[in-house]
Amino acid sequence: MTRSKTALISGASIAGPAIAYWLATYGWEVTIVERAPGLRDGGQNIDVRGAGRTVARRMGIEDGIRDATTGELGTEFVRTDGRTVARFPAGISDTDGATAELEILRGDLARLLVDATPDTVEYVFGDSITAIDDRDDSVQVSFDQGDDRSVDLVVIADGMNSRTRKLVFGSAPTIRPLGLNTSYLTIPRTERDSDWARWYNAPGGRTMTLRPDTKGTIRATMSFLSAPGAHDGLTPDEQKTLLREKFADAGWEAQRILAGLDHEADLYFEHIGQVKAPAWTSGRVALLGDAAHCASPISGMGTSLALVGAYVLAGEIAAHVALRDAFRGYERIMRPYVDQAQQLPPGAPRIANPRTRAGIAVLNAAARIGASRAFSAIGGKLFSPPADEIDLPDYSRLAR
Ligand SMILES: Cc1cc2nc3c(=O)[nH]c(=O)nc-3n(C[C@H](O)[C@H](O)[C@H](O)COP(=O)(O)OP(=O)(O)OC[C@H]3O[C@@H](n4cnc5c(N)ncnc54)[C@H](O)[C@@H]3O)c2cc1C
Helix, strand or coil: CCCCCEEEEECCCCHHHHHHHHHHHCCCEEEEEECCCCCCCCCCEEECCHHHHHHHHHCCCHHHHHHCCCCCCEEEEECCCCCEEEEEECCCCCCCCCCCCCEEEHHHHHHHHHHHCCCCCEEEECCCEEEEEECCCCEEEEECCCCCEEECEEEECCCCCCCHHHHHHCCCCEEEEEEEEEEEEEEECCCCCCCCEEEEEECCCEEEEEEECCCCEEEEEEEEECCCCCCCCCCHHHHHHHHHHHHCCCCCCHHHHHHHHCCCCCCEEEEEEEEECCCCEECCEEECCHHHHCCCHHHCCHHHHHHHHHHHHHHHHHHCCCHHHHHHHHHHHHHHHHHHHCCCCCCCCHHHCCCCHHHHHHHHHHHHHHHCHHHHHHHHHHCCCCCCCCCCCCCHHHCC
C-alpha cells in the first residue's frame, strides 16, 4: 500500500482550514499549525461572493453560511447628529453592493471551515514554524515549540504579514501599504443601533463604522489616513492610546466606540495593504490566501480569494503527479482572478476618507446621488468588488 502524502499548513483562519479540507478529501494527511493559542474568533462581517460562494457550495457549507449571515439590511451614510445621508440596501445581487448576500462574521466562517475538516486533520495551536529546509524529496520543518517534522508539502496561509513567507521567499513578496490604518473591535449593542450598517466620516481622514452581528453586539471600526509604517510595532495598549487621541473629537458615536476599547481583549489593528508576490510557489512550498495576495479589506474579496485559492491549489495537486506541474496550474488559474481583485477603485482609500469638512460634504452628496433611485445601479457598483470572473475547474472525480 502506498503511504499517504503529508502536508503542513501554517495558519488556521480561512485559507488554512479550507485547503486542509480539500487535501484531506484527496487522501492527504494534514496538520495545521496556528500561532494563536486557539481559533481566533475576532473580526467583522466578511463577504462570500461569486466563485467563493461556488466553492463554499462544493464544500457543503453554503447553507451553514446562509444560516449564520448577519442579517445586515444594508449601509447608511450618517452625519454627526446620526441623521441618514444616503442608504444602500443589501443584496442587490450576489456581487453588487456594500453588504453582500452571503455575509458572515469572520470567526463564524473560520469555525464552520474547521468543523468541516475531517477528524484526521490535526490542529496544533500555540506554535509556529521557525525554519523550512526544502529538499528535493521532502521538506524538513522546525518549530518554535514542537519537534521537527518531515512532510511532502508546506502551505503558508498565515496572512498578509506572514513571517513564515520570508523563510522561503525572502524579500521578493512585498506589501504595498495603502495609507490607511484600520481597527476592529466589538462593543455592546444599544437602542440606537439597528440592523443597518452605519458609516460616518469625520474631518482629518477619519472614518467609523458600526455593523450588527449575530451575537447581540455591534462590530465597530475606526480608520484613519496615515503614513505607511507610522504606527508599526505598537503594543495593544499603545494602539488603544493612539486611537483615543485620534478619535477624541471625532463626533457621532466616537465616545461610545472608544469606551469599548477598555474591554476589548483582541483589538485587531493594521495598516491595510496588498501583497504583491512575483511567485506563489517554490520547490515543495506554496503561498495561499492573504499570505500570497492580500487584496485588502477595501476589495471585499479576501475571503473569496482564500476559498477559491485553496480549492484550486488542492485540486491541481490532486490532478497532477508532480508538484511542479500542480503549482504551475495553480498560478495559471489564479493569477488573472487575483489581478482583477487587487484593482481598487480609483483614489481608494483616500476618496472615502476625506480630510476636510468640504470633502465630506462632497462625498455625502455623491452618496446621496448614488443611492437615489435613478442611480441605484451605479450606487451599488460604488461599493462593489471588481468583476469576479474565473472558470473553476471540476476536480470532483479526484475525491477519495
Ligand atoms: C482575527 C482576524 C480578524 C480579521 N478581521 C477581518 C475583518 O474584519 N475584515 C476583513 O476584511 N478581514 C479580516 N481579517 C482578514 C481576513 O480573514 C482575510 O483577509 C481573508 O479571509 C483571507 O484569510 P487568510 O486565512 O488568508 O489570512 P488571515 O485571516 O489573515 O489568517 C492568518 C492566520 O494565520 C495565523 N498566523 C499568523 N502568523 C502565524 C505564524 N507565524 N504561524 C502560524 N500561524 C500564524 C493568524 O493568527 C491567523 O489565524 C481578519 C483576520 C484575522 C486573523
